[in-house]
Amino acid sequence: MKPFDRTQPHNALPLLPPPVELESKAVLKQVIAARTALAELNGAAKLLPNQGVLIQAIGLQEAKLSSEIENIVTTHDDLFRGFANDGEGASPETKEVLRYQEALWQGHEWVEQGLPLTTRLFEALYQVVKQADDGVRRLPGTRLANPATKEIIYSPPEGETVIRDKLANLEQFINSPSELDPLVRMAVAHYQFEAIHPFPDGNGRVGRILNILQMQSEGLLDVPILYLSRYIIENKGAYYRGLSGVTERGEWEAWVLYLLRGVESMAQVTRERIQAVLALMELAHEQAQGVLPKVAVRGILDVVFRHPYCKVRFLEQAGLGTRQTCTKYLRALVSAGLLREETVWRENYFINDAFFEALSR
Ligand SMILES: Nc1ncnc2c1ncn2[C@@H]1O[C@H](COP(=O)(O)OP(=O)(O)OP(=O)(O)O)[C@@H](O)[C@H]1O
Numbered sequence: 173m174k175p176f177d178r179t180q181p182h183n184a185l186p187l188l189p190p191p192v193e194l195e196s197k198a199v200l201k202q203v204i205a206a207r208t209a210l211a212e213l214n215g216a217a218k219l220l221p222n223q224g225v226l227i228q229a230i231g232l233q234e235a236k237l238s239s240e241i242e243n244i245v246t247t248h249d250d251l252f253r254g255f256a257n258d259g260e261g262a263s264p265e266t267k268e269v270l271r272y273q274e275a276l277w278q279g280h281e282w283v284e285q286g287l288p289l290t291t292r293l294f295e296a297l298y299q300v301v302k303q304a305d306d307g308v309r310r311l312p313g314t315r316l317a318n319p320a321t322k323e324i325i326y327s328p329p330e331g332e333t334v335i336r337d338k339l340a341n342l343e344q345f346i347n348s349p350s351e352l353d354p355l356v357r358m359a360v361a362h363y364q365f366e367a368i369h370p371f372p373d374g375n376g377r378v379g380r381i382l383n384i385l386q387m388q389s390e391g392l393l394d395v396p397i398l399y400l401s402r403y404i405i406e407n408k409g410a411y412y413r414g415l416s417g418v419t420e421r422g423e424w425e426a427w428v429l430y431l432l433r434g435v436e437s438m439a440q441v442t443r444e445r446i447q448a449v450l451a452l453m454e455l456a457h458e459q460a461q462g463v464l465p466k467v468a469v470r471g472i473l474d475v476v477f478r479h480p481y482c483k484v485r486f487l488e489q490a491g492l493g494t495r496q497t498c499t500k501y502l503r504a505l506v507s508a509g510l511l512r513e514e515t516v517w518r519e520n521y522f523i524n525d526a527f528f529e530a531l532s533r
């Protein structure tokens with residue numbers, strides 16, 4: 173057989189489903205382990221009060237790590253400060269991470285509305301992540317190269333129609349009823365999405381968002397948090413080898429196992445993170461009892477545990493009182509040792525160090 177030519181556009185990329193038995197004994201065993209870990213993660217996430225907003229703060233970590241794969245690096249301080257200010261005044265890197273987060277949430281809402289995962293959604297996610305107004309690639313010449321050696325490792329299909337046809341097939345594979353386990357389907361779809369490589373850039377990030385959304389739409393993940401990108405970063409070589417293994421040698425089982433292992437171990441890590449935050453909230457509750465009016469404790473802590481970098485304005489916006497009253501509340505939490513007041517660039521923040529630590533550790 174002729175060896176695979178990495179420098180030629182892979183217009184022959186086969187349609188899905190792959191013509192092989194995907195659910196080997198090893199795969200099915202790993203499916204069970206991953207599903208169990210996901211169920212435990214969902215259980216922990218249910219205990220979080222104030223679902224959406226706190227989960228956004230926890231989820232920022234995934235956005236940060238997924239962007240780091242593309243060498244978009246921001247610090248946790250920048251990120252949480254940027255988050256508190258809707259990105260205003262943030263570095264370009266921080267803004268890009270916040271846009272990833274925004275795309276993930278738009279996707280989450282899309283799935284919540286019961287809409288299927290379609291090319292239209294892929295394009296919408298790409299446009300948010302990259303702040304672009306184009307979509308599927310029209311121009312030839314996209315190549316994936318090893319950043320160090322510049323050696324070409326893969327050439328995705330070319331021609332808008334070719335790309336759209338393959339995406340239509342992918343859509344169908346994702347959304348039609350199937351005998352395949354949904355996690356196996358997610359792993360297959362992720363490979364296919366990356367191999368189609370529909371956009372000029374941001375394909376890795378959009379593909380990683382789609383993983384989360386696929387689990388959500390299959391009912392395997394209630395909220396869009398799972399630090400899957402951390403696994404990919406920590407096992408980056410295997411990620412790239414796994415993708416080319418499928419393309420060049422049809423090594424589906426190794427690829428599926430790789431991603432399923434990631435789901436299992438990151439569901440555990442994410443659950444531990446949530447439990448750490450829950451424990452902190454409980455402790456904060458006790459500490460706050462003595463220094464805040466009883467009726468206001470819950471409302472105030474809800475706000476404080478949305479933003480590791482909290483501002484007086486957030487309490488005001490939550491209807492907790494006037495500027496003076498809200499400042500008094502936050503200072504009371506400072507005296508109780510729960511928060512630390514600090515001015516950064518003329519903005520006054522009440523920093524929840526323990527929460528910050530729990531999120532960024
Ligand atoms: N051999 C390969 N075959 C198919 N896809 C690949 C291969 N090697 C890498 N990829 C995918 O291409 C992505 C990079 O593409 P692109 O630069 O468009 O995405 P990005 O989101 O900007 O980058 P990154 O994924 O590095 O954050 C990788 O994350 C990976 O998913």
Ligand SMILES: [Mg+2]
Pocket residue numbers: 242373374375
């Ligand atoms: Mg890129």
